[in-house]
Amino acid sequence: MNGTPTHCPYCALQCGMTLHTSGAGAVRVVPRDDVPASGGGLCQKGWTAAELLTAPDRLNTPLMRRGGDAPLEPCTWDAAFDRVAAEAARLRALHGPDAVAVFGGGGLTNEKAYQLGKFARVALGTSQIDYNGRFCMSSAAAASGRAFGVDRGLPGPVTDLAASGAILLAGGNPAETMPPFMRHLAGMRDGGGALIVVDPRRTATARQADLHLQPVPGTDIALANGLLHLALAEGLADEDYIAARTGGFDAVRTVVNAYWPDRAERITGVPVPVMREAVRLLARAERAHVLTARGAEQHARGTDMVTAFINLALALGLPGRAGSGYGCLTGQGNGQGGREHGQKADQLPGYRRIDDPAARAHVAAVWGVDPGDLPGPGRSAYELLSALGTVGGPRALLLFGSNPVVSAPRAAHVEDRLGALDLLVVADVVLSETARLADVVLPAAQWAEESGTMTNLEGRVLRRRRAVSPPDGVRTDLEIIGALAERLRAPGKWSTDPETVFAELRRAGAGGTADYSGITYARIEAEGGVFWPCPSTGHPGTPRPYLDRFPTPDGRARFVPVEHHGPAEDVDAAHPVYLTTGRVLAQYQSGAQTRRVRALAEAAPGPFVELHPDLAGRLGIEDGADVRVESRRGAVTVRARLTDAIRDDTVFIPFHWADEGRVNLLTNPALDPVSRMPEFKVCAVRLRA
Numbered sequence: 179m180n181g182t183p184t185h186c187p188y189c190a191l192q193c194g195m196t197l198h199t200s201g202a203g204a205v206r207v208v209p210r211d212d213v214p215a216s217g218g219g220l221c222q223k224g225w226t227a228a229e230l231l232t233a234p235d236r237l238n239t240p241l242m243r244r245g246g247d248a249p250l251e252p253c254t255w256d257a258a259f260d261r262v263a264a265e266a267a268r269l270r271a272l273h274g275p276d277a278v279a280v281f282g283g284g285g286l287t288n289e290k291a292y293q294l295g296k297f298a299r300v301a302l303g304t305s306q307i308d309y310n311g312r313f314c315m316s317s318a319a320a321a322s323g324r325a326f327g328v329d330r331g332l333p334g335p336v337t338d339l340a341a342s343g344a345i346l347l348a349g350g351n352p353a354e355t356m357p358p359f360m361r362h363l364a365g366m367r368d369g370g371g372a373l374i375v376v377d378p379r380r381t382a383t384a385r386q387a388d389l390h391l392q393p394v395p396g397t398d399i400a401l402a403n404g405l406l407h408l409a410l411a412e413g414l415a416d417e418d419y420i421a422a423r424t425g426g427f428d429a430v431r432t433v434v435n436a437y438w439p440d441r442a443e444r445i446t447g448v449p450v451p452v453m454r455e456a457v458r459l460l461a462r463a464e465r466a467h468v469l470t471a472r473g474a475e476q477h478a479r480g481t482d483m484v485t486a487f488i489n490l491a492l493a494l495g496l497p498g499r500a501g502s503g504y505g506c507l508t509g510q511g512n513g514q515g516g517r518e519h520g521q522k523a524d525q526l527p528g529y530r531r532i533d534d535p536a537a538r539a540h541v542a543a544v545w546g547v548d549p550g551d552l553p554g555p556g557r558s559a560y561e562l563l564s565a566l567g568t569v570g571g572p573r574a575l576l577l578f579g580s581n582p583v584v585s586a587p588r589a590a591h592v593e594d595r596l597g598a599l600d601l602l603v604v605a606d607v608v609l610s611e612t613a614r615l616a617d618v619v620l621p622a623a624q625w626a627e628e629s630g631t632m633t634n635l636e637g638r639v640l641r642r643r644r645a646v647s648p649p650d651g652v653r654t655d656l657e658i659i660g661a662l663a664e665r666l667r668a669p670g671k672w673s674t675d676p677e678t679v680f681a682e683l684r685r686a687g688a689g690g691t692a693d694y695s696g697i698t699y700a701r702i703e704a705e706g707g708v709f710w711p712c713p714s715t716g717h718p719g720t721p722r723p724y725l726d727r728f729p730t731p732d733g734r735a736r737f738v739p740v741e742h743h744g745p746a747e748d749v750d751a752a753h754p755v756y757l758t759t760g761r762v763l764a765q766y767q768s769g770a771q772t773r774r775v776r777a778l779a780e781a782a783p784g785p786f787v788e789l790h791p792d793l794a795g796r797l798g799i800e801d802g803a804d805v806r807v808e809s810r811r812g813a814v815t816v817r818a819r820l821t822d823a824i825r826d827d828t829v830f831i832p833f834h835w836a837d838e839g840r841v842n843l844l845t846n847p848a849l850d851p852v853s854r855m856p857e858f859k860v861c862a863v864r865l866r867a
């Protein structure tokens with residue numbers, strides 16, 4: 179038995195695990211107890227992660243479609259690469275470089291995310307690149323950038339949470355989305371700290387809370403402004419901190435003045451005494467945290483929603499104090515790193531802005547190209563997907579590590595757009611719902627078959643280590659990108675070795691916001707991970723940024739006044755019920771991976787709609803019955819699951835399934851004006867038995 183220490187393939191907690199291989203090729207997962215974030219824990223997805231390595235329908239040869247309606251058939255790698263490169267070159271010559279687009283993923287390693295961004299700008303010369311992280315934490319990223327001058331998920335090591343005196347968690351359900359994370363919250367409660375959960379559903383997480391605020395979906399701005407109003411009225415704000423470390427408070431004070439308690443209760447449905455209790459718990463704790471996750475971010479006003487919670491945290495004096503602060507729980511395995519190295523439409527490596535001349539000059543020098551040849555900013559994820567195949571839009575798409583047919587909002591439209599392309603290329607491990615539509619499918623190596631680095635929710639850079647060889651016929655994403663770059667005669671170097679790519683990433687990002695230049699594989703190994711920013715090899719890394727100053731021009735955090743707007747699509751007579759969406763423990767994202775793992779498919783076999791018995795009674799819907807749920811964009815048929823844990827004006831459907839249970843047929847693509855995040859978390863529906 180050999181053991182390879184690595185991390186789980188799935189979420190941002192990046193739980194530690196050792197993979198033991200036997201001669202027969204079987205891989206056994208054993209939790210590691212030397213990884214602080216998971217502390218020896220794994221969830222059911224982690225325990226069963228190795229099963230996908232040998233999934234019966236794992237892709238192990240490239241596939242190609244010769245002509246529109248022809249079936250996908252096996253082909254050689256050379257044939258696949260030749261076709262992709264020739265088509266890309268043809269479309270580019272015909273329509274210009276933006277005719278070819280790229281879509282990436284927050285599950286890709288730092289090395290792949292970096293190489294993909296470089297590939298788009300240098301090999302294709304296209305501005306049209308974005309990724310699924312736009313659907314994930316982009317609103318929190320935008321709000322953090324606006325307030326603190328930087329966007330790094332948590333303000334400190336996740337183990338700091340256990341020493342907190344109070345945590346307000348808005349729109350997160352880690353009991354299902356990161357189960358081992360709950361030990362940190364439980365540790366806090368054991369030490370006398372209070373957990374306050376804001377969620378329209380009494381989730382498994384809310385059931386472990388001291389206080390549960392159950393608002394109408396989409397009303398978090400009114401709630402956070404109401405909480406801040408109460409804090410000010412009760413003299414709980416930290417005026418010294420506000421004066422010393424922040425700017426812009428007066429405008430926020432004026433705005434929240436109008437969110438008097440009764441008004442906040444009327445908008446949110448949260449009783450005033452519960453709000454008052456929440457504020458007192460937070461303000462009285464010596465150390466406290468305000469955290470957000472997707473429930474308070476995936477809104478057409480998501481950036482403002484997060485800002486409202488940041489304003490509350492700032493007024494209580496939390497950010498920039500050791501053991502306190504505001505944080506966002508990132509989502510995907512590399513949700514943090516995936517947003518730093520340039521696969522975002524407006525970004526260059528090191529979290530630099532692509533429209534900043536100094537950033538362009540620095541990165542172009544590392545890439546060996548002229549800064550003037552780098553494209554400018556492109557379209558955001560949903561805007562990119564919905565421009566595919568339109569006049570002036572991209573004619574080809576190369577997609578790595580995402581399954582938008584299931585996970586993008588207004589999915590039928592996105593599917594339609596994908597169908598209008600001249601060329602769709604999908605690199606994946608399995609034939610996902612999106613890969614099924616492709617003209618060329620490239621079978622990629624996965625997780626335990628490759629090495630690289632991932633940045634977890636703490637901002638700690640970790641090693642992913644290769645434990646087994648990829649199956650014959652499969653290539654790593656770096657090999658795929660390298661081969662295509664070569665065929666496109668791209669300038670510069672296109673290493674397929676992760677450590678070499680990481681060395682280049684360090685140089686490209688040096689001096690940027692997310693500075694990895696002092697991080698090496700050897701250091702990660704020796705130190706159990708390194709926190710960015712880490713600007714030199716002698717630098718210890720930065721577990722807790724902002725202790726002395728915020729990386730804003732004047733060193734102060736910025737208050738930004740925000741007003742409640744309500745959902746982009748409110749309920750009305752035709753569509754009288756709010757729909758919200760999210761996750762269940764045993765399935766991951768679009769389900770492409772976890773639906774193929776037997777124990778997970780058994781634990782969460784299919785889509786359902788959670789609804790309150792009172793609502794069900796009014797509609798004549800019985801538990802277990804098939805229900806048709808319709809929005810202005812589409813309809814799904816799912817099984818009714820009656821529970822009094824949800825508000826009676828709201829229903830919940832998880833998004834992990836395809837076919838008639840694909841909830842993104844219903845969701846609203848209304849975008850946040852700053853982050854371009856779609857409103858996954860609220861739209862209006864009607865239900866029929």
Ligand SMILES: Nc1nc2c(c(=O)[nH]1)N[C@H]1C(S)=C(S)[C@@H](COP(=O)(O)OP(=O)(O)OC[C@H]3O[C@@H](n4cnc5c(=O)[nH]c(N)nc54)[C@H](O)[C@@H]3O)O[C@H]1N2
Nearest residue numbers: 349350351355395396471472473509510760761763766767
């Ligand atoms: N099992 C599992 N774990 C995962 C994933 C997975 O797919 N499956 N995905 C990973 C990824 S990429 C992510 S981003 C994270 C997401 O992790 P979470 O953010 O914890 O997950 P969600 O279920 O999307 O949303 C959290 C909660 O938001 C609530 N909510 C809905 N609308 C609102 C609202 O208007 N206001 C508030 N305050 N709350 C609202 C929902 O009821 C839900 O309980 O999970 C990661 N972990």
Ligand SMILES: Nc1nc2c(c(=O)[nH]1)N[C@H]1C(S)=C(S)[C@@H](COP(=O)(O)OP(=O)(O)OC[C@H]3O[C@@H](n4cnc5c(=O)[nH]c(N)nc54)[C@H](O)[C@@H]3O)O[C@H]1N2
Nearest residue numbers: 310314579580581585605606610622759767768770833858
């Ligand atoms: N309604 C609704 N929709 C949502 C959300 C929601 O809360 N509600 N949440 C949104 C969020 S937060 C997210 S993050 C997105 C996620 O949604 P997607 O972007 O669709 O995420 P995954 O299902 O993880 O897709 C990853 C794909 O990459 C493949 N893959 C895995 N590893 C590799 C690899 O190393 N290389 C390559 N080439 N492929 C690989 C997997 O098999 C899978 O097909 O969904 C968003 N959509």
Ligand code: SF4
Nearest residue numbers: 186188189193221224
């Ligand atoms: S919590 Fe996340 S990282 Fe940990 S085992 Fe589960 S899916 Fe994997």
Ligand SMILES: [Mo]
Nearest residue numbers: 314315509510
């Ligand atoms: Mo996510």
